[in-house]
Amino acid sequence: MTSQLEFAARSAFAQVLTAWRTRRGLSKKQLAASMGYHPSYISHVESLRHHPTFEFACRAEAVLATGSEIIEAYTGCRQAAGGQDPLGHPGYEPSQMLPATIVIEDELATLTYTDGWYACRVERLVRNVGDRPVTTCPVRIDVDRFPDQPGVSRRLYQESPLRLADLDFAAAAGEEPMDVRVSRTSDAYLKLALVFGNARARFPLYPGDQTRVAYSYRVPASQYGQWFQREIRFPTRALTMSLSLPASLGAEVGAEILSYAGIKSFSPTVAEGDGDTVLHTVRMRELLLTSQVRLRWRFALPTPLPAPRAA
Incomplete structure (x- = not known):
């Protein structure tokens, strides 16, 4: 009783x-x-x-x-209850993959435009708050150049689909390289699973532990839309998004958060970057799950074509 x-x-x-x-x-x-x-x-x-x-x-x-x-x-x-763990629902069994197993304590996402290429680097301080080891960390890459024109976008990416082999993709947990698996693919996006392991060793993220996961890739401007978005799929304590653009192109940059409450627009902070660049940054804390944070921009001057790949 x-x-x-x-x-x-x-x-x-x-x-x-x-x-x-x-x-x-x-x-x-x-x-x-x-x-x-x-x-x-x-x-x-x-x-x-x-x-x-x-x-x-x-x-x-x-x-x-x-x-x-x-x-x-x-x-x-x-x-x-006298120091005892109160009983929960007797029929409950935890699933094998729980969204709340991973908490992102801090994320720094940087997108840089240089000579017709967009280079993205994301660093996450990840903690396991669950009761079992975490063996993979999901990542999604979206590059839709014409998000408001689905027909034009479909034709573009049918002719030039997004492929992992073309992205110079790399990922690491701490100092250890991570294997990468494609879990789902479409012409304009990739869903990846970063594996806590490689050909040399396996290093799961155990309950209570944390590590820094970093990944990077690059995409030609002919495939990349002028927007940079982070979707909050895991509890995220802090998020910093930075956009580094050449000052000579005269970019206008805006930011917005899409959540259950609607769309909130605001202006990122602006500072001088390295060389002839301008750094546009937004910093947020305790984001709502399933919300989206997006940077949009447009250039006052035409952008150059991407440099050819080295042979």
């Missing part, structure tokens, strides 16, 4: 969970998908029909980024 103390602690946990879910603009279904739970489980915890578990609290904290309020509320439940 549940004591009054336990009931009060569970009520406090449910209130914290509901308040932060609402604050982050997430429905029960959206939160459940991000945590790897069935939507009914979220509903049962909020309505006090199920006890929260430690795993549930950790994944909720990873997604909602409450500053440990969720964990503190769970600790209250544990103490009220």
Whole structure:
């Protein structure tokens, strides 16, 4: 039988969970998908029909980024239960791949335009908050040059499809190179799985550990659209996006965030870069899941054709 103390602690946990879910603009279904739970489980915890578990609290904290309020509320439940982990739903089994298993503590994404080529480099400080080793890290590359003209875009990429072999793609976890697998491909985008391993060794990211994952690629301007986008598919604590463009081309740059609340436009900060370049930067913290951050630009002067590849 549940004591009054336990009931009060569970009520406090449910209130914290509901308040932060609402604050982050997430429905029960959206939160459940991000945590790897069935939507009914979220509903049962909020309505006090199920006890929260430690795993549930950790994944909720990873997604909602409450500053440990969720964990503190769970600790209250544990103490009220006499120090025991309250039982969760007996039929629940965690899936083998959970979005909330990975938390991106910090991401720096830089796009540089030089002589007809766009070069992208992304660095992520990644932490495993799950209960099993992580063996891959997903990456998506989008290059649509005509996002508002699907017919024109389709013809372009049917003639010149995006291929991994043409991107000079490289990835590493710390100092170790990572193998790369193509998980899905279309003419204008690639979905990749960066493997925590290579021909020499396997180095999974174990629960509680963190590492810095970096990857880079380059695409000719004839294939790359004038937009640079990051999609928030994992809990992300901080994101910095930088766009380095030649000052001589007189670029106009704008930024926008697309989320459940709609589209918010704003201006990036502007600073002098290396040589004759201008650096346009946006810095954000605690981004909502499934939101998109996008930089768009246009040049006042025509851009040169890409230099030929070395033989």
